[in-house]
Amino acid sequence: MTGAGRAFGPRRFCFLAVVLTNCAFTAPAFSELLVYEPFDYPAGSALLGKTGGIGFTTPWESRTPAAIPGASTVQSGSLTYSTLPISGNSVLMSGMNGSEQIFRSHVNVEGADGTQTWISFIGQRLGAATTATNPYPRGVNVSFYNTEGFAVHGREQFAIGNSSGAATNDWAFIGHGQVANIVPSVNPPVPFGGAPPAFFVVRIDHHGPPNVDGPGNNDDIYVFINPSLAGEPTAASANAQRLGTEANTFDYSGLDYLRPFIGNTSGASPYGELLWDELRIGTTWGDAIGGSSTPILPGDTDGDGNPGEFPDDFEPIRANFRKAVALRNEGDLVPDGVVDFNDFRQWKTAHLAAGGSMAGIDLFASVPEPATLCTAAIASLLIALANARQTRQS
Numbered sequence: 001m002t003g004a005g006r007a008f009g010p011r012r013f014c015f016l017a018v019v020l021t022n023c024a025f026t027a028p029a030f031s032e033l034l035v036y037e038p039f040d041y042p043a044g045s046a047l048l049g050k051t052g053g054i055g056f057t058t059p060w061e062s063r064t065p066a067a068i069p070g071a072s073t074v075q076s077g078s079l080t081y082s083t084l085p086i087s088g089n090s091v092l093m094s095g096m097n098g099s100e101q102i103f104r105s106h107v108n109v110e111g112a113d114g115t116q117t118w119i120s121f122i123g124q125r126l127g128a129a130t131t132a133t134n135p136y137p138r139g140v141n142v143s144f145y146n147t148e149g150f151a152v153h154g155r156e157q158f159a160i161g162n163s164s165g166a167a168t169n170d171w172a173f174i175g176h177g178q179v180a181n182i183v184p185s186v187n188p189p190v191p192f193g194g195a196p197p198a199f200f201v202v203r204i205d206h207h208g209p210p211n212v213d214g215p216g217n218n219d220d221i222y223v224f225i226n227p228s229l230a231g232e233p234t235a236a237s238a239n240a241q242r243l244g245t246e247a248n249t250f251d252y253s254g255l256d257y258l259r260p261f262i263g264n265t266s267g268a269s270p271y272g273e274l275l276w277d278e279l280r281i282g283t284t285w286g287d288a289i290g291g292s293s294t295p296i297l298p299g300d301t302d303g304d305g306n307p308g309e310f311p312d313d314f315e316p317i318r319a320n321f322r323k324a325v326a327l328r329n330e331g332d333l334v335p336d337g338v339v340d341f342n343d344f345r346q347w348k349t350a351h352l353a354a355g356g357s358m359a360g361i362d363l364f365a366s367v368p369e370p371a372t373l374c375t376a377a378i379a380s381l382l383i384a385l386a387n388a389r390q391t392r393q394s
Helices: 010-024 315-319 341-353 370-393
Strands: 035-037 072-075 090-094 102-109 116-127 140-145 156-162 172-175 182-184 198-205 220-225 240-242 255-262 272-282
Touching (some): 035 102, 090 255, 116 140, 116 156, 156 255, 172 240, 255 272
Antiparallel strands (some): 035 272, 090 272, 116 272, 140 156, 140 255, 156 172, 172 182, 198 220, 220 240
């Protein structure tokens, strides 16, 4: 065998196999964290109209006919719990001047059969003190909706908090926003008011097709309050639960909208207030406790903590430029539902700050993706192999 014939022996084919293997794993792995709101806005500013966070499709909006002055205000500093990763500030919502019903839409959390949805946030019920004749204050809760899949129950799937007229003054799970479906916290019960803030984790086990209420399709839901972050909690340790086999249970899939409700003064019931922070929605326990999340950095589309990378952070912006998108990893760095020059400028600032150069970078030119580069490398190897065989045969 000549030297040319040995050029593509076993070692060369092993090299080709390595190239193929590396190509199979070069696609970036995105976190399963679907929605994250750290309230990273200027302290003292109104929450209404803010557009930060991950996974949202609209700004914070108000359900009331007119915005209530001072109803939802950003507070300096994050709320904390154990080793939970935090960022940004927090927000105080008050019913002092009328019931506050601010809301925000987010990406659809499908809830397919056999999957889980995990939700977490830190919250503290504040507000006027209760009285001996009225021990249970006005409702304060965070509600989660499916605005497309259901035509019944007002499409409110469930809430965490408490309702006006509840029989106990503890944090609770509220099925479809109805007092009759309240499951108060136990093991132990967690008082509705007082300090410090509590950490809430909700686990939904989805059964049956999404958006179908009925036997065999209703989901199991578990609420954990102040769980240890050392490991995933068991169902038996839940402070509140409602199994799909019980009465008044439902399908909790297709979540796409959330709305805190803060009740105003009503008769002898004093208005409520909610201080809350660090809202997360994902598909794993790790998502709920921040294990899948990294700090949100300007110019970082792939969420790896390295902003301004080329082509990693740049390519989603180029590929989706002037397109309507819903996610940060699609290039929407300035969350307004479209990829535009605002997103490009944010990436460019981070790219230059990291020592990068704009030489040769064209927003309107095609940038080879990792898969394309791998294909080109493989093609080159195969051409070389063919040429070597021809040389050996001649």
